[in-house]
Amino acid sequence: MVRTCPACRNEVRVFTVEPPRSEPVVAAPAAAIPAAGGEPVQAPPCARHPGNAAVTACTRCGDFVCNVCATPVEGTVLCVRCFEFKHSHGELVAQKSGFGTPRTSLALGILSVLCMGFCWLGIVFGPGAIITGVSAVRQIRRQPGLPGEKLAVAGIVLGSLGTLACLVFFTWLIAKR
Ligand SMILES: [Zn+2]
Ligand SMILES: [Zn+2]
Structure with missing residues (x-):
């Protein structure tokens, strides 16, 4: 079929292709x-x-x-x-690997337990572990794809233990005097 292009007035040959009958014709x-x-x-x-x-x-x-x-x-x-x-949802690898708060919380929790009241730093590490752990858990709740919820919970538990041990130790120190 030959048509005249409305823009350039050149004659153009137009080919039409029939779609196969069996396939549904989807208008793009x-x-x-x-x-x-x-x-x-x-x-x-x-x-x-x-x-x-x-x-x-x-x-x-x-x-x-x-x-x-x-x-x-x-x-x-x-x-x-x-x-x-x-x-x-925190599902990107870069987000996951860049999300170190649960590990920080766990490390602080372990440190606070290692202090176990024999070192005043336990009173710094313990609450630090709890604060970072809670913030990590909150972020994981918002972005469920982020890893490390168990680490963060472990950090909170250990941090609480360390803080408690410190408080008991300081109370004992004061009471002994
Ligand atoms: Zn587009
Ligand atoms: Zn898509």
Whole structure:
């Protein structure tokens, strides 16, 4: 079929391809909408931007993503929604490895127990372990993908023990005089 282009007045040959009968025909919304350059966009379109052609698919949900939406994360490509989900749930490797509060809490808890009232530093390490442990647990509740909840709880328990031992020791010291 030969048509005249309305823009340049050149005659162009138009080929139409019939889709196979057995397959359901899915209308690609992008096919009808011209992109910024004026060229009709070839399907598949981006799930968020129907005017943009997809460059790849999200590795998590499988949505088509355009250049704007494709978010390269730790060797995979995510759509914006999945990136925000992973980020808000603390599921990114960088977030997990950078989250050291539970380890700090556990270390302080162990130190406070090692002091066991024989060293005044126990009164610093103990409450320190409790404070960092509680803040770690709170953050893990908000972002369930973050690791170390057990470490943080252990830190709180050990910190409480260390603090208690210190208090008992100081009380005993004062009472002895
Ligand atoms: Zn996705
Ligand atoms: Zn997009």
